[in-house]
Amino acid sequence: MSAHLESADRHLAAGDRLRATAALRDHFTADPSLAAARGVLARLDGPSAPPDRAKTRVWVLRSYTIEPIFPLLRAAALLESLDLQLRAGDFNAYAQEILDPQSALYSFDPQLVMLAAQTRDIVPELYEYGALAEPTTVAERAASALAGLTELLTTLRSRTAASIIVFDFSQPVQLADGVLDEQAPDGQRALIESLNHGLRAFAAASVGVFVLGFDNVVARVGRERFFDERKWLTSRMPFAASSLWPVAQECLRVILPVTGRTRKAVVVDLDNTLWGGVIGEDGIEGIKIGLEYPGAAFLALQRALLDLHRRGLILAIASKNDERDALDVLDRHPGNLLRREHFAAHQIGWNPKPESLRRIAAELNIGLDSLVFVDDNPAEREAVRRELPEVLVVELPQDPMQYAASLRALPCLERVRVSSEDRDRGRQYAEQRSRAAHKTSAATLEDYYRSLEMFVEIAPLADATRARVSQLTQKTNQFNLTTRRYDESALAALAAEHTTRVYSCSVRDRFGDNGLVGVVIVRDQAPAFEIDTLLLSCRVIGRTIETAMLSYVATQARRAGARSLRGWFVPTAKNEPAADFYPRHGFEPIETRDGATLWQCDLLRSQIEWPDWLARASECEAA
């Protein structure tokens, strides 16, 4: 038994699931095999599994035998605290299952539907029998296959609120016409590409439909190695045993961001991680970073980090160094790609790394379980693993040339949508630093609020805001009264109900635009209005924005003739900052259930004033 498994068993025996999970993650990452997956499942899935673990029901529509990836996918997801209930539809019956409203697909009530069909199943002529059909016939078949597929997906979209993930179509190992096909703008390869292009265009124009780059997985593994034609012919299972994990991993890379199970920040070490060498010993001229080997390996890591920054992840530094020396490299070294402004926080000094990570999490106002830690030093990694099991520690390979690849492969850093807030996040954290500096100089809290010159806009959910609103419901943990998670499809369905209103709240101030930072969802349950969700991004906690949102929905409720406004507070491990929200605004407790409390406020007697230091956008007043 591996050392990781033994350690996991020790932690499980001591009741420490967090550390056991971290040890199992190391065990599985070292060798992601079916055996390792079963080892994980035996430990996390047995009678010791917490009964309150939220489950995600996944229905897999497929044209081939795909079940062998299930243990791998389920184990890897459990290690990310995602409990997938995977069900495969009948073999090659995806069309019937989608078209029959009574099918098991719909009665399963999935939260996620995956569609895995192969090129050869949807257009056989396109995959292996090219020579048997006229070229024009093949092109027609490809076009009608795409039309048929988008029609099926449209039906599926209209019948379920689940998020939908569709595998794209892979190229064959050899083209029927060999290199001749590569010359043709409408040959076999070009037609498969246009099929995939059509699929992507359809997904981009739909709500909650995402593409899984199956052909890219095949290419990464190697087209000749990926498939096992004998398995296909005997078991209708097209993958080789060694391809099961790459396919499962790609599923996870899409499922994690679709379900909002991602991490927010990457904390990096400096010496021998962000650059080669030790700044304190080698000096700014001696360290290795730039286009030439060996500096190129570190530049590749910086490029990967910059890509993550653009994707909306937060970057931070935890380094044992002289702060001035280290920042000097970021400011002045010509070979460096990352500059000081790319980092939202830095802890450069002589603190132990776990302490630095704690401080970074506190400064950024995010949980330790949102952090990914990158450090070349195994001892530092071990220290963080031991003290902060919530942090994901990247097991960097020995060779710095492989650093970038191991960071890019992490499913927990993937995103399927990037909002403008994500793109601007780095700048917003910089503005936050100047706001904090400003706070220390304002005399009273009210003066401080006024001095911020805040401008608040509350608006009904729109197509343009749906992705961001969904993201907030999935990622906000602290100021969140009920912590109800809504993916984009669920949100669209909710907004379509005529008794439900979904509002987003954006905040601007003299330091810049905070973007869309609040969500409130209310249901008209005459004679009361009930708050289903009220949440606020940690970026703007403590600035009375929550009072503005409450005041706004109270006004809406009064206009609709409601006599009272009520809402549940459901306590979690993290939403303490919102615990006094209802009592603070004059609500009375009227019911408790499973630790949650229902609060109510009489709208005839209580006003819930809009804070007068918050300016309103015009749409807001007109509503």
Place this chain on the structure above:
Amino acid sequence: MSEDLLQRVCRVVAETLNLPPAQVNGQTSPGNPEQWDSFAQLSIVLGLEQEFGVSLSPEQVEAMTSVDAIVRELS
């Protein structure tokens, strides 16, 4: 050596069928226990291919009529 091989095969079969290792031996075979159905056969083959880093031919898979037979195919 072949003792070791038998143990490894038994472990893969037991893990795949979700059985205690003690319930799997050389005579364990498809249909006995009943969990060892045709889908489990595919999972066992994939598990063996990963465990031993091999690719098994349809003829070899056909010949795998018991744990002992699997050991013979892999020796």
